[in-house]
Amino acid sequence: METGSRFFTSWSGGKDSALALHHAIRSGAIPELLITMMTETGERSRSHGLSRDLLTLQAEAIGIPARFAAATWADYEDTFQETVAGVVREGVRIGVFGDMDIESHREWVVSTCARAGATAELPLWGRERAGLMEELVADGFKALLVAVREPLLPPELLGKVIDRDMIRRFGEAGVDLAGEKGEYHTVVVDGPIFRHPLPVILGERVLRDGVWFVDIEAATG
Structure with missing residues (x-):
């Protein structure tokens, strides 16, 4: 991306979108907006099941x-x-x-952006x-596990930070290190793109369609 280019980020709240945003900012481009697709109620993100309130506070921290x-x-x-066309x-x-x-996935984002008049950068x-996973850790991102697919990964990992030991555990479990096949999802609460950390607390664990989720809320006070 060219220095000074204005861009939006397709934002899940997790490590992949955070790393992509980080790369774009380092190239000298200017972030203008985080776009998150929600369920039909507008209360939870489609991709990771994160609450609107948490995503709002995460965007403010960034x-x-x-x-x-x-x-x-x-x-x-x-x-x-339609959302991209508005941007x-x-x-x-x-x-x-x-x-x-x-x-x-690449074909979808490229073609959908093109129809809206935008160019997709990956x-x-x-x-x-x-x-990539080493970069995530070395650059200081703090990504917490918010979803794990059974029986590939145990629910006891929910809320844990991805560090080098966790990456090793992924390898031993035989799952994609970056969770690209849906083995796990994350929420990023600190790192080089953040102005300040986002303190969070863990809520209830639930099992939906073979995936364990933990509810994450921003800590107050």
């Missing part, structure tokens, strides 16, 4: 405005495209995405997994 769009799976693509009308024509190597595309 210092980039958040924009939310609620959709069912049936109208997800149309809603996302384009505001003068932001580049979108940054955290996809790594699933070709169907700074992590084609990067080797171990290197």
Whole structure:
């Protein structure tokens, strides 16, 4: 990306979108907006099940405005495209995405952005997994596990920070180190893109469709 380019980030709240945002900022581009797709109620993110309140506070800790769009799976693509088109009308024509190597995902973001008048940038595309995960840790990102798929990973890992030991455990379990096949999801609460850490507390664990989730809330006081 060119220095001074204005962009939005497709934001899950997790490590991939955080790393992609970090790469874009380091290139000299200017972040304008975090876009998160929500369930039809608008209260939880589609990708990671994070609450709107938590995502709002996360965006404030980073210092980039958040924009939310609620959709069912049936109208997800149309809603996302309309949201991007609205951002384009505001003068932001580049979108940054955290996809790594699933070709169907790349094709979707490229084509959907193009129909909305935007260009998709994928700074992590084609990067080797171990290197990306080492970068995550070495650069000081604090990513907590908020979802794990059974029986690949145990629910006891929920709320734990991804560090080098955790990456080793992923390798021993035989799962994708970056969780690209849905083995786990994260929320990032600190790192080089943050103005200040986001303190959180762990809530209830629930099992939905073979995936364990833990509710994460911002700590107050």
